[in-house]
Amino acid sequence: MSPATWPSEGLAGLLILLTTLLVAGVAWHARGHLREHGVPAGRSHWLWPLLAAVWGFLTLIWLVSDLLTLYLALEGLGFCAVALMWLPGTREARRAGLYYLLASLSGSALILTSALLLYSHYGHLDFALLAQASAEDPRWRWLALAGLSTGLLVKAGAFPLHTWLPPAHAAAWAPVSALHAALIIKASLFLLIKLWWQLGPAAAPSMQLLGWLGAAAVLWGGLLAWRQATLKKVVAYSTVSQMGYLLLLFPLMASAEEGARQLAWQATWLLFITHALAKAAMFMAAGNLVLAMDCDDLKGLAGVGQQLPLSLLVFGVAGVSIMGLPPSGAFTAKWLLLESALAAGQWPWLLLLGLGSLLSAAYLFRVFAYCFTARAEAPPCRRVPSHLDIVPLGLALAALFLGLIAGWPVAWVQGGGLP
Amino acid sequence: MSGALILLLTLATSLLAAPVIFLLPERAHRTRTAINLGAALLKLALVAWMVWGLAQGAAYRFHLPVMEGFSVHLVADPLGILFAGLSSLLWLLTTLYAVAYLEASPNRRRFFGFFSLCVASTLGIALAANLFTFLIFYELLTLATYPLVVHRGTPAALAAGRIYLRYTVSAGFVLLLGVVWLQALAGELTFGELRLSELDEAYHPTLQGIFLLLMLGLGVKAALVPLHGWLPQAMVAPAPVSALLHAVAVVKAGAFGIVRLVYDVYGIAFSATLGLLGWLTAAASLTILYGSLRALAQSDLKRRLAFSTVSQVAYIVLGVSLFGPLGTLAGLAHLLHQGLMKVTLFFCAGNYAEELGIHRVDELDGAGRRMPLTSLAFTLGALGMIGLPPLAGFISKWYLGMGAVAAGSPWVIAVLVASSLLNAAYFLPPSYRLWFKAAADPAWPQARCLGRFETHAWLWGPALATGLFSLLAGLLAGLPYSPLDWAGRVVGGEYFP
Numbered sequence: 028m029s030p031a032t033w034p035s036e037g038l039a040g041l042l043i044l045l046t047t048l049l050v051a052g053v054a055w056h057a058r059g060h061l062r063e064h065g066v067p068a069g070r071s072h073w074l075w076p077l078l079a080a081v082w083g084f085l086t087l088i089w090l091v092s093d094l095l096t097l098y099l100a101l102e103g104l105g106f107c108a109v110a111l112m113w114l115p116g117t118r119e120a121r122r123a124g125l126y127y128l129l130a131s132l133s134g135s136a137l138i139l140t141s142a143l144l145l146y147s148h149y150g151h152l153d154f155a156l157l158a159q160a161s162a163e164d165p166r167w168r169w170l171a172l173a174g175l176s177t178g179l180l181v182k183a184g185a186f187p188l189h190t191w192l193p194p195a196h197a198a199a200w201a202p203v204s205a206l207h208a209a210l211i212i213k214a215s216l217f218l219l220i221k222l223w224w225q226l227g228p229a230a231a232p233s234m235q236l237l238g239w240l241g242a243a244a245v246l247w248g249g250l251l252a253w254r255q256a257t258l259k260k261v262v263a264y265s266t267v268s269q270m271g272y273l274l275l276l277f278p279l280m281a282s283a284e285e286g287a288r289q290l291a292w293q294a295t296w297l298l299f300i301t302h303a304l305a306k307a308a309m310f311m312a313a314g315n316l317v318l319a320m321d322c323d324d325l326k327g328l329a330g331v332g333q334q335l336p337l338s339l340l341v342f343g344v345a346g347v348s349i350m351g352l353p354p355s356g357a358f359t360a361k362w363l364l365l366e367s368a369l370a371a372g373q374w375p376w377l378l379l380l381g382l383g384s385l386l387s388a389a390y391l392f393r394v395f396a397y398c399f400t401a402r403a404e405a406p407p408c409r410r411v412p413s414h415l416d417i418v419p420l421g422l423a424l425a426a427l428f429l430g431l432i433a434g435w436p437v438a439w440v441q442g443g444g445l446p
Numbered sequence: 447m448s449g450a451l452i453l454l455l456t457l458a459t460s461l462l463a464a465p466v467i468f469l470l471p472e473r474a475h476r477t478r479t480a481i482n483l484g485a486a487l488l489k490l491a492l493v494a495w496m497v498w499g500l501a502q503g504a505a506y507r508f509h510l511p512v513m514e515g516f517s518v519h520l521v522a523d524p525l526g527i528l529f530a531g532l533s534s535l536l537w538l539l540t541t542l543y544a545v546a547y548l549e550a551s552p553n554r555r556r557f558f559g560f561f562s563l564c565v566a567s568t569l570g571i572a573l574a575a576n577l578f579t580f581l582i583f584y585e586l587l588t589l590a591t592y593p594l595v596v597h598r599g600t601p602a603a604l605a606a607g608r609i610y611l612r613y614t615v616s617a618g619f620v621l622l623l624g625v626v627w628l629q630a631l632a633g634e635l636t637f638g639e640l641r642l643s644e645l646d647e648a649y650h651p652t653l654q655g656i657f658l659l660l661m662l663g664l665g666v667k668a669a670l671v672p673l674h675g676w677l678p679q680a681m682v683a684p685a686p687v688s689a690l691l692h693a694v695a696v697v698k699a700g701a702f703g704i705v706r707l708v709y710d711v712y713g714i715a716f717s718a719t720l721g722l723l724g725w726l727t728a729a730a731s732l733t734i735l736y737g738s739l740r741a742l743a744q745s746d747l748k749r750r751l752a753f754s755t756v757s758q759v760a761y762i763v764l765g766v767s768l769f770g771p772l773g774t775l776a777g778l779a780h781l782l783h784q785g786l787m788k789v790t791l792f793f794c795a796g797n798y799a800e801e802l803g804i805h806r807v808d809e810l811d812g813a814g815r816r817m818p819l820t821s822l823a824f825t826l827g828a829l830g831m832i833g834l835p836p837l838a839g840f841i842s843k844w845y846l847g848m849g850a851v852a853a854g855s856p857w858v859i860a861v862l863v864a865s866s867l868l869n870a871a872y873f874l875p876p877s878y879r880l881w882f883k884a885a886a887d888p889a890w891p892q893a894r895c896l897g898r899f900e901t902h903a904w905l906w907g908p909a910l911a912t913g914l915f916s917l918l919a920g921l922l923a924g925l926p927y928s929p930l931d932w933a934g935r936v937v938g939g940e941y942f943p
Contacts, residue, residue, distance in 0.1 A: 245466040332599075333553065340468060352589065352618075358515065362578075365626040383621045388615040392592070396607065401599025434513030 037439040038296065042217070045300055049209055049307055049422075056418040057202035057310050063318055063412065066115075066200075073114060074203075080107045081206065093152040094142040097218060101138065105131040105181035105182065108211050110196050111203045123194040129421045130191040131323030134181035134215075154225040161226075172226055176219055176237075181217035185274065186244030189267045193251075195264035197323075199313020204259070208266045209307040213299060215220040216273055218296075223277065234277040242379045243276025249386030253393060257323040258313050261390055262306070265349060268387065269302050275364060275376055290370065294363035296440040297433055300342045300428050301356030305348035308423035312342040315411045315419070326395045332398030332407045337416040339398060341423050346391045348426040351384055356436075357428030449506035452492060453520050453573060456477050456530070459489040460537065460566035467559040479545050482558055486538040486573045486736045489569075495532045496522050497927070500667055501935075502862045505576070513544070515634050518582070518638045521575035523638070524936040529572035529702050531932075532785045536694045537565045539908040543793055544686035546904035547800065555654035557597055561642070561687075563590035564695050571699050576636050577711070580703065584667075587699055595686040606679040613666045613676040621663025624656050628711075631862050632657075633869075634716070637710035638804045648719060653712075657722050660707055665698025669756045670765065671733040671783070675810075678752045685796025688748060692910030693789035695810060702760045703782065708766050709940050726767035733760035745806050746793045750872060751788070752832065757865065758784045764858065765846055771937045773849025776842050778933035779923075783830070783838035786916040789826035792819050793909035801901040802890050807876050817900040823881045823913030828873035838919040890912045 054075070061071045084104040091097045108129060112124040137221045146152055148167040161168040177188075184192035192212070194296040196204040227234075248268030279291035315338035320327035331339055348355035361380060368376040429436070450800035463485040470478055487671020496506055521532070548554055567590055570583030631649060642653060642667050651716055666673040672796035677697070691697060708726070717723050719753060736887075737757025744750040752941065762784065798804040798813060798821045814821035830837035843862055850858035897903055924932040 035463070293617060329599075332624055347589065352585045358585075360513070362516075362626055367631050369627055369630050377623060378566065381616075383625070384619045385615060388611060392608075395592070396596065396604050398591065399596045399599050399607075400604065431512055431518060433516070434511065437513050 028196060031237040037441065039089040039424050041296075041300070041436060044084050045303060046082060046085045046089070046210060049206060049303065050078055052418045052422060053114065053193065053202045053206045053307070053311075054078050056205075057200065058319075058333040059412065059415050060202055060314060063415065070114060073110070077107050077111050077114075078206075081111070081211065085210055085214055086119065088218060091152055091218070091221070094154075094157075094264060094331075095152050096251045096374070096398070098138060100219065101215070101383055102135055103440045104211060105135065105216060108207060108406055111207070113199055117198065119194070119198040121190075123198040124189045124385070127195045130181055130188070134178040137174045138182075141171040141178070144174070145171045148244075149275070154222070159180065168226055172222065173233075175222055179215045179219045179222075180240070180295075182212065183219065183270060184212050184267060184268055185216075186240055186247055186267065189248070190268075192267060193260055193263040195210045196266065196310075197257065197259040197418075201259070201310050201317070204263070205310035205314075208263070208310060209303040212266070212270065213273075213303065215234065215297075220276060231278075234281040237274050238278030238281065238367065238376070239406060241271040241277075241374060242273030243373070244274070245270075245379060246269060246381040249383060253391040254387065255390075255428065256325055257341040258316060258325055258328070258394065259310075259323055261325070262309055262313050265309075265387065265390065266306060268383070269298075269349065272298055272364070272380075275368075275379075278373060279358065279364075279367050279371055279376070282367075282373065283393070284370050284372075287367045287371035290367035292366060293437045297356050297429070297436060300362035300436055301348055301360060301429050304422045305345045305357070305426035308419040308421075308426065309342060309345035309349065310414075311419035312338045312345060312423070316342060316413050318415075319409050319411045321409060325394060328394065328397040328402040329402045334408045335390040336408070336411055337413060337420065338411055341416055342359065343395065344423040344427055345419070346395075348423070348429075350387045350391055354356045354430040356424070359430040389393035394422060447659060449504065450508040450520075450826030452496060453506050453508045453522060456489055456492040456496070456534075457483045457520070457566065457569055457573065459492070462561045463762060464562040464566065466558045467562060468556060470555060471557045472553075476554065476560055476700045482541050482545070482562070483538070484561070486534070490534045490538055492824065493527065493530050497527055497531060497802055498529060501927075508678070509788070511594075511693070512578075515629065515708045516578050517576065517634065517667055518579050519575040519636060520570075520573045520579060521637070521935050522573060523575075524569060524932065524939055525778070526572045526574075527928075528782065528932055528936060529698070530569055532698070532782050533568040533572060533694050536690070536785060536789055536912075539912060540686050540690050542904045543689070543796070543908040546685050546797060546902040547684065548659070549902075553597065557684075558742070560590050560593040560723060561690070564690065566590075566592060568699055569696050569761075571702060574637075576634060577633075580706070581622060581625060584703065586700060587667075587696060588618060590678075591687075591691065591696055591910060594690075596886055597684055597687065600682070603682045606682045609679045617663045617666035617673070618925040619663075620659055624663055624751075625794045626658050627659070628651075635711060637706060640710075640713040640716065642712055643716040654720055655724065657707075657712065657717075657720070659798075661726075662676075664700050664703040665729075667696050668730055668759055669697055669733075671701070671736045671756065671759065672764065672850055674733070674737070674756045677756060678749055681746075681748045681752050686749075687797065689789045689792035689796070690750075692752070692792060693785040697759050698781065701759050704763055705766050705777065705781070712732075714769060714774070714940065715834060723767045723769055723822065725854060726763060727858065730760045730764035730767055731759065732856065734764065734861060734865045735868075738865050738872070742868060742872045744872075745808065746794075747759070747798070747807050747810075747876070750807065750876075751791050751795060752789075753804045754869070754872070755806035756790060757869075758788065758831065761842060761846065765842075765849060767844070768853040768855065770849055770852040771941045772845050772852050774940060775930070775933050776845035776849050778936055779838075779845065779930045780842035782929035782933075783842050783916065783919055786912050786919060787827045787830040787837075787839060790823050790909055790912040790916060793905070793912065794827065797901055797905050797909060800905065801894055807879070808878040810876050811882075811883040813936065814880035816885070817906070818889060819900055819906045821908050822908040823906070824880065825877045826913035826917055828877050830920070832873055834919045838916045838923075838929070841920050841923050 038309035040087040181188045276295040351357040351361040508520040510518040567583040567587035574580035669677045830839040833839040833843040834880035
């Protein structure tokens, strides 16, 4: 990846649109969710300003082009996210939030140090100017990039720095986990891609390394998702697994084949968007199911399965996208990734995509199997008001049919052209 | 009406019936049944309209570009409509049967919702005009079938569901890989375009490899040995599901995919050039013999029928693999014939189980006197499977034999003879027991008396109807619009365009 024009307008526009849609959806859903859970107003009032701030910081991140803005926006986003995690006020939420804060701060420390290193050596903060200034002697750039990447990977919950993520998602309010999994951790990943795109060395080994980290995340996250006993943990580990696919962009971008790079680029953003929609829908549906079951235990799903609330169907529809089955955007993305790996001649990713598909089917169908289990005395199931299903249903359907209108987001993503 | 609109409407009947059924409350049995049957009748009428229209030379096509290299493309060509006709006819009959079969059992909303989705996906598979569209519905079928297989929610059902998924999800990925690879080589392929033969000869080994991947992907659903392991396990599903799975949905979808692959993606002549057909013949013959042998060893009636499916569906693949119009004719006609005969047998097995509590072959003694209509249907289906003239199975086997000679592999006739003997060995004893043996205990310990006649009219009616259809498909094979006649129309398009 040589310094190149970043297709800023199209991609940033698409992501801002997505952010606005998701934040609005989360806010609408959260109102009903908190009322159903009987959260006192003194606690829930904090949610609205925090959501607004998250929207602002995310928008800033999609548009960022220099290190200072990057650091400030990321830091602001991180503090808002920790505050959101703390809102339930339970012991688990406090503990998980604290762990998240520590992880996030150590990431920030690395990012700040690396940014200062770059500034002190090359005297610029703007990505493009930095790339020019460091062309002569890029050694410090590489060192700084390693630091920046590690920091961002921590914040993105990438394997093996993901351990803070599942407990945080399990303890937070479902709409908050939805927004966090859908966009907040992806913001760090976005920055990682952007930094590498503009400052990255042409050295393939480091990009292969990122790819292998992604592969490990896909497998490890999938395996752990398969072993969980609670619904929200399954969804949380599934996020760890899905984030790994996005890292496959790096090794594929190192390919010499122009076609392979183009396909990987399209696939990654299509997956980025589909996963944001589907995972948000899935977390909200999981929240509804937990409400219906009155506990987070997978075994309780047997009772819900007998009633077949809409939330269960929404969970299933979102699951189709997570498993990468047609006609979801994830399926089209998987197709493009396969085609890219074939064109680039990078065979291991074919195997990885296969194993990943199997694992995701394994952990999601395990959830469904609990729903279908017949029990003589199904535990009572609380009725979830149907307005709580509207937002997740809309998001899940959007993810499901994105594969059939994939030409539209891809055209936006291509906005600035490819090198 | 424009062609595209009719296509979409046909697809929408069962595809939209599913969410409507899901949203209805569980207790709304009458509304649900009305919607189900209304949609099934409408769909049958629309497909009949298209059959008639195709015979008049009309064209039905729907094309929606998704992005570069992808499009959703539906078309009603003679081959697709052959499968669509089977699917919509059997949807109607199976729905009737299922309504009666599941009377007073829990979770009917879930059952009929996924049932509609399952049928919608078979129709989509039938009408798909490229591999992307085909895959969409092929995977939807996997998803929609799982809840039906595990419907009872017992540990055995859940275990069967797990095995089913292990096979189908892995196969789905292998299929996707093959399709992507093919598309990477040749670009977007519309069925019937046959551009693969224009590729450079250096690509031929790759094309052979891709064919193998695609066959592995499709062979799981088509239950080709050694990929058939899930099918006998899936027998724990309720009888209407087994009927649907074996006659039209999953197994047939796999077989139909193989037909499309050989004729409309690779092209039969190019497949022969690549030397793929001989392997396919061998795999099909092996499956035919193995399935029959295993069926012989089963004492459970439904398991015997399941292994018989393994064997009978391979006849379709065998017909496809014999290069020449006669083999193709036999394979395609059998696609319909096997559906009619096998659905009959499963309906009957379900009736015996529901009304008399009979699950094993050796419990059938004397059941013919208690349930004459069901037993008549069973006998028609069984004799048809053996290939006795003038039943439908005879037509298939006759043309298969002729096709084998024409394709220069007369050894296939030996396979056919051996398989027919085995068929007779496992289908004649149950028929004999039904009619000629006296019941050990005339009181039928588990009899339930479900209706005025021998059982509920919606249970014996569909069974007898499909049984008679399989008789008529053989007797009237020479008439226009018979399965054989329509298969001949497809063959005309493939070999003499």
